[in-house]
Amino acid sequence: MKRTLLAALTAMTLPLLALPAHAALRILACEPEWGALAGALGGDLVDVTVATNALQDPHQIQAKPSLIARTRSADLVVCTGAELEIGWLPVLLQQSGNDKVQPGQPGNFAAADYVRKLEVPSQVDRSQGDVHASGNPHIQTDPRNIALVAAALGARLAQVDPAHASQYAQRQADFMQRWREAIVRWTAQAAPLKGVPVVSQHKAFAYLYDWLGIKEVAVLEPKPSVEPSASHLEQVLGALKGMPVRMVLYAAYQNPRPSEWLSSNAAIPAVKLPFTVGGTEGAKDLFALFDDTVARLLAAEAQK
């Protein structure tokens, strides 16, 4: 009788004992930069999973069952928005059956809602290929945007996990101070890049150029995310004749061949930029992402 009671008590209390001191807020980030930011702002109060890595094209991800399962168990989904994930995130959200993370709910955070978008088309013509109808979604290439998103995400963490609001506020204040100091440093380091004319493989760096005053004179892709053909590359090369161009830039996730072709035919450096956390060996966190981006641009600019 006694043993039975003990067994019953053990069965009742064990699941409780197995719980951690507090259950971390479960976050699913669509891209590595937002996973890194959520980790920086949440520390050990959050348990972050990232849906993609830096070597995957975030426009084109498969809505795999493993991602649907992660969406189902998430308390908060942190994505870029601005239609970057239009091909896969709606599927994840629908298939997850998780009411907390649907659009419009506090558990659904879209970073692009908090920045001024560039390249918003005045009219959208779907025949123009995979257009970015809400404007250029690659907002993470300007650290000033990261600051805006950090402010909004810090507030959102406190909203969905109010028990830890003061801790989120403290972490956010600490991050913001270090980030503002870093922006001053990067901006000063990057001064020689102002006005430098470049070619982009994809329209991936509009915000980076806006920040540093870099001039995009041509794009290799004929339409967003469409690989340029040999004849299209010849056309771009012809259009660049007589124009000063200093380098061609591509994101780490992209096939480098179009940029390498232009590099050898126009005798300019082809520069791989990390684009997000993990895109290069140096870009280990958000701070290192911009350290490495600025260093790579300056190294190419120094090649006369």
Ligand SMILES: [Zn+2]
């Ligand atoms: Zn794009």
